Amino acid sequence: MKVELLWWEGCPSHPEALAELERVLRDEGVEAEVDLVEVESDEQARRERFPGSPTIRIDGEDALPPGEGEPFSLTCRVYRLRDGRVSPTPDPEDLREAVRRARADR
Amino acid sequence: MQIGDQAPTFSLPDTSGDQHGPDGVTAVVFTCNHCPYALAWHDRLLQVARDYDGVTFLAVNPNDGERYPTDSYDAMKQRVESDGGWPHPYLRDESQEVARAYDAKTTPDVFLIDAEGRLRYRGAPDADHRDPSQNAAWLREALDAVLAGQEPARAETDPVGCSIKWL
Numbered sequence: 001m002k003v004e005l006l007w008w009e010g011c012p013s014h015p016e017a018l019a020e021l022e023r024v025l026r027d028e029g030v031e032a033e034v035d036l037v038e039v040e041s042d043e044q045a046r047r048e049r050f051p052g053s054p055t056i057r058i059d060g061e062d063a064l065p066p067g068e069g070e071p072f073s074l075t076c077r078v079y080r081l082r083d084g085r086v087s088p089t090p091d092p093e094d095l096r097e098a099v100r101r102a103r104a105d106r
Numbered sequence: 107m108q109i110g111d112q113a114p115t116f117s118l119p120d121t122s123g124d125q126h127g128p129d130g131v132t133a134v135v136f137t138c139n140h141c142p143y144a145l146a147w148h149d150r151l152l153q154v155a156r157d158y159d160g161v162t163f164l165a166v167n168p169n170d171g172e173r174y175p176t177d178s179y180d181a182m183k184q185r186v187e188s189d190g191g192w193p194h195p196y197l198r199d200e201s202q203e204v205a206r207a208y209d210a211k212t213t214p215d216v217f218l219i220d221a222e223g224r225l226r227y228r229g230a231p232d233a234d235h236r237d238p239s240q241n242a243a244w245l246r247e248a249l250d251a252v253l254a255g256q257e258p259a260r261a262e263t264d265p266v267g268c269s270i271k272w273l
Contacts, residue, residue, distance in 0.1 A: 010269035013142070042173075075174065076268040078142040087236065088142035 001030055001059060001102060006037045008045075008053035011076035013088035017054040024095045030103070045072045052077030054089065056098075059106075063098035064090050107209055109226065109261045113219045114207040118166065120195035121183040131252055132162040133245065134217040135231075136210040136270065138169045139185055140176040143267035144213040146235040150242040151214070154231075155194040158249055163194035168205035169213070169271040177271070205270055212267035218248050218258075226252050229263030 005021060007014035018034060025032055039050045051066040052075040064079070081091045107113065113134075117127040128134065135151055137144045155163040171178030179198045186196050199205055208217055218227035227248035232240035248258035 010271075012266065073173070076141050076143070078140070078145060085236070085238070086142050086145040088146070 001032045001099075001106070002035070002057075003030075003032045004035045004037055004057040006039055006048060006050050006053070006055040006057065008039050008050075008074050008076075010074060011053040011088060013076065014054045017056065017089040020089060020092050021056055021095060024092055024099055028096065028099050028103070030099060039074065042073050045074055048072070051075075056090065056095065058098060058102040061102070063102075064094055107207075107225055107228075109228065111225050112223050113217065113225045114204070115223070116204045116207070118164075118197035118199055118204060120197055121179075121186045124195070126164055126195045126197055128164070128219055128223065129162045130221050131160075131249070132164060132219045133158075133249070134164050134166060134208065134219065136168060136205055136208070136213055136215040136217075137165050138167045138174075138177045138213040138268070138271075139181055140169075140174060141213045141268035143235050147214050147231050147242070150238060150240070151231055151245075152193055154242045154245055154249070155192075157246075158253075161249060161253075164197055165192070165194060166197045166199050166204060167213075168199035168202045168210065170202075170273050171200075174271050202270075202273055210265075210270055212265045212269060214267050215265040215270075216245055218245065218252060220252050227258050227261055228265075230266045235266065 005018055039045050050072050051070045056063040079087045079090045081087045117125045120126055169177035182196055186192055216231055220226045231242040231245045234240050251258040
């Protein structure tokens with residue numbers, strides 16, 4: 001399983017997102033290194049189809065796909081936790097589901 | 107700007123076009139529409155404004171509205187309107203001069219000014235954007251101290267949030 005975390009320095013959320021992602025991978029018994037990809041320009045954001053920091057990809061697919069028409073730019077990504085709160089990082093349970101889906105699709 | 111320094115005065119338009127600036131004890135909160143940290147703290151900060159009648163609250167959006175259209179002046183107006191109004195003005199800092207004068211770093215970034223115009227608190231609203239029960243405690247502590255004519259015990263904390271989107 002190829003796991004990537006794309007991040008931009010304008011958001012302080014990526015260390016927390018990385019820690020949660022690594023915990024979910026460990027809990028799910030997935031032995032995958034997380035590749036960290038820094039996005040540094042709007043041009044790179046468009047090229048990488050980066051909707052904001054942090055973005056987590058599993059086997060090349062956004063683990064939590066953004067809404068239709070979401071622009072690709074250097075910005076901080078807004079996630080919703082399962083209780084409805086706004087968060088700079090994904091709900092760990094959503095990440096867990098994404099990991100399980102990716103494993104089932106292999 | 108250091109704690110105890112005279113804070114810059116300013117006059118900025120709100121979402122109705124009316125001008126506002128610091129007046130008496132004033133909380134200036136640099137914030138925006140798109141940042142998840144600003145959004146996570148938003149309700150707590152609105153509640154502080156409701157709870158501290160007599161204190162001037164000013165939310166200021168300095169982000170580049172061209173590169174970040176969700177932070178444009180029009181988007182600010184739409185947000186306030188769709189919320190049915192806010193308890194305090196939401197100001198547009200189009201030139202970013204006010205954000206630069208305050209040396210604001212993030213959204214949110216909170217500055218509390220006393221009645222003499224001196225900076226008494228700067229930093230985050232509270233210790234954890236994830237925890238609504240924190241209730242903007244650091245700002246409230248500072249407000250209580252300033253209103254009692256005392257120095258806030260915690261005068262400075264690290265602002266936490268998205269970097270300001272400079273022009």
